[in-house]
Amino acid sequence: MYKTDYCGDLRASDEGKDVVLAGWVHRRRDLGGLIFVDLRDSRGLMQVVFAPEQAAAHAVASEARGEYVLRVTGKIERRRAGTENPKIVTGDIELRATAAEILNTAKTPPFYINEDVDVDEQLRLKHRYLDLRRERMHNNMVIRAKVVKYIRDFLTDRDFIEIETPVLANPTPEGARDYLVPSRVHPGTFYALPQSPQQFKQLLMVAGFERYFQIARCYRDEDLRADRQPEFTQLDLEMSFVEQNDILDLMEALYNGIAAAVRPDLNVPQPWPRITYAESMRRFGTDKPDIRFGLELVDFTNAVRGTEFVVFKSAVDSGGSVEGICVPGGAEFSRKEIDALTETAKQLGAKGLVTIGFTAAPDAATDDTVRAPALKFLGIDMVRSLGRLASANAGDLLLMVAGQGGLRSLEPGSADRVKPALDALRRSVAAKLDLIDKNTLGFAFVVDFPMFEWDEGSERWSAKHHLFTSCMEEDLGILESDPGAARSNAYDITCNGWEIGSGSIRIHQRDVQERVLKLLGISEAEAREKFGHMLDAFEYGAPPHGGFAPGIDRTVALFAQESDIREVIAFPKTKSATDLMTGAPLAVDQAALDVVGLMLKPKT
Numbered sequence: 001m002y003k004t005d006y007c008g009d010l011r012a013s014d015e016g017k018d019v020v021l022a023g024w025v026h027r028r029r030d031l032g033g034l035i036f037v038d039l040r041d042s043r044g045l046m047q048v049v050f051a052p053e054q055a056a057a058h059a060v061a062s063e064a065r066g067e068y069v070l071r072v073t074g075k076i077e078r079r080r081a082g083t084e085n086p087k088i089v090t091g092d093i094e095l096r097a098t099a100a101e102i103l104n105t106a107k108t109p110p111f112y113i114n115e116d117v118d119v120d121e122q123l124r125l126k127h128r129y130l131d132l133r134r135e136r137m138h139n140n141m142v143i144r145a146k147v148v149k150y151i152r153d154f155l156t157d158r159d160f161i162e163i164e165t166p167v168l169a170n171p172t173p174e175g176a177r178d179y180l181v182p183s184r185v186h187p188g189t190f191y192a193l194p195q196s197p198q199q200f201k202q203l204l205m206v207a208g209f210e211r212y213f214q215i216a217r218c219y220r221d222e223d224l225r226a227d228r229q230p231e232f233t234q235l236d237l238e239m240s241f242v243e244q245n246d247i248l249d250l251m252e253a254l255y256n257g258i259a260a261a262v263r264p265d266l267n268v269p270q271p272w273p274r275i276t277y278a279e280s281m282r283r284f285g286t287d288k289p290d291i292r293f294g295l296e297l298v299d300f301t302n303a304v305r306g307t308e309f310v311v312f313k314s315a316v317d318s319g320g321s322v323e324g325i326c327v328p329g330g331a332e333f334s335r336k337e338i339d340a341l342t343e344t345a346k347q348l349g350a351k352g353l354v355t356i357g358f359t360a361a362p363d364a365a366t367d368d369t370v371r372a373p374a375l376k377f378l379g380i381d382m383v384r385s386l387g388r389l390a391s392a393n394a395g396d397l398l399l400m401v402a403g404q405g406g407l408r409s410l411e412p413g414s415a416d417r418v419k420p421a422l423d424a425l426r427r428s429v430a431a432k433l434d435l436i437d438k439n440t441l442g443f444a445f446v447v448d449f450p451m452f453e454w455d456e457g458s459e460r461w462s463a464k465h466h467l468f469t470s471c472m473e474e475d476l477g478i479l480e481s482d483p484g485a486a487r488s489n490a491y492d493i494t495c496n497g498w499e500i501g502s503g504s505i506r507i508h509q510r511d512v513q514e515r516v517l518k519l520l521g522i523s524e525a526e527a528r529e530k531f532g533h534m535l536d537a538f539e540y541g542a543p544p545h546g547g548f549a550p551g552i553d554r555t556v557a558l559f560a561q562e563s564d565i566r567e568v569i570a571f572p573k574t575k576s577a578t579d580l581m582t583g584a585p586l587a588v589d590q591a592a593l594d595v596v597g598l599m600l601k602p603k604t
């Protein structure tokens, strides 16, 4: 071994100990006589003092520069009174160097490693090995490892067994786009990298394992956002002989346990609310609600019925809705602030924003105390009743959106134009008014998702979760007659406006699976080809089963309080799915393509 201890592990109780440390020069201060070096290793920092009397060691310290790799021998001493550094755990002590050697030199890094400053994203990704040396990134990786270890221990203690499933899997026609891998042995055929181990984990239930989990890498060729990467990691789990609440209880205990183990300083309100999809849409306008603040949606549709105000009238007459939020103190917002909110709403499909500001309580509202461009069309009586319905106080502002929408918004041709806008408004107003407690993790379960949603592009039903999801017993009868109203046994974990993971109780009977495949427009021949193994397996005593798959990257991002999952992935891809460090994806020559029987189309 090059060293006896890690820098970050030593404490005042180690005073007098002879140690050898090795690491990187984090910071160096040459005071003319004494030279101080903060030596950094994977567990923390140690201040090393080089005195001129130790000439050889001192000469090494004179030569060392930032990020040089050093080995230092010496004795741990207490720092002189008044020179302690309470900001670091080793701040009471220092190493008096008696010998030192440079193990390697370093060029000046392209960005500061010892300071938490904003660095150009491209530069960070190109030199990721340097970016990962920075304290924040290093800590994120440590949190990630702790989360994964906690999960493994927790599930193993509860009789789950960890089983690996193939990465070279079968292409699937549903869901996101597959990453394809050409087969050399069978030219013209392809494996797909798994979007999730869904089919395999269900087959493991048929195989009699009852409790399976895996920390599984999954691949989806989708357009990327802050919470998406082409490859990501899921905690994939599946259980037999369970009902929905068994799985939800387990997940709640798991996440509460992770929080207590990894970030006991964060608040996790208990118990987690279990909200139906319909309720979540009604109250928050989204199926991934941020429940850390109020500003819940108010439905004004009935209250505005009969108005001549054309914006509201045309929405109501065409079966749409008029909904809004009440912003405390918002009557003070300037024209410019309201314009910005209007822009937010418009980006999400709203035609515009109707605003009513109350400088007096709604009951006492007069033409002089209301600030509403639509006042003359609505009339003061209606304005009062809208204010009352929203429980507005003096000083509050109603933000209202009218348009196509309503509860049955999954029906063909009825995409909701109201709720997405209000969801965005709700979140941006909360951020603006500082209503969000950043140290709270507001977990919730959203349950009773619809079975299907109408896909405008292909003009057919698609599975809202995935095609193996079972239908609620009481809705089986309307599966074919009213697919848009059928609810599934699917559920999500959400937190602070993010979807952390989804799961469902599965179909385990061949005839039911065939009904669903048919509804999704999958022909019998295609079903046999693509899902024959599942259908067959269901005929050999498939137990009732269900599972869950929360994203590890999103989970770690929450606990690390990062808003982009790339900050918790060691080597992520850019938003255009490239690796700036290695250059992947790269072209290969025709000889390599020949081996797998492929020819590239000429560029047009």
Ligand code: ASP
Pocket: 195, 196, 197, 198, 237, 502, 503, 504, 547, 548, 549
């Ligand atoms: N396989 C699903 C997914 O990746 C999760 C599940 O149903 O367990 O979203």
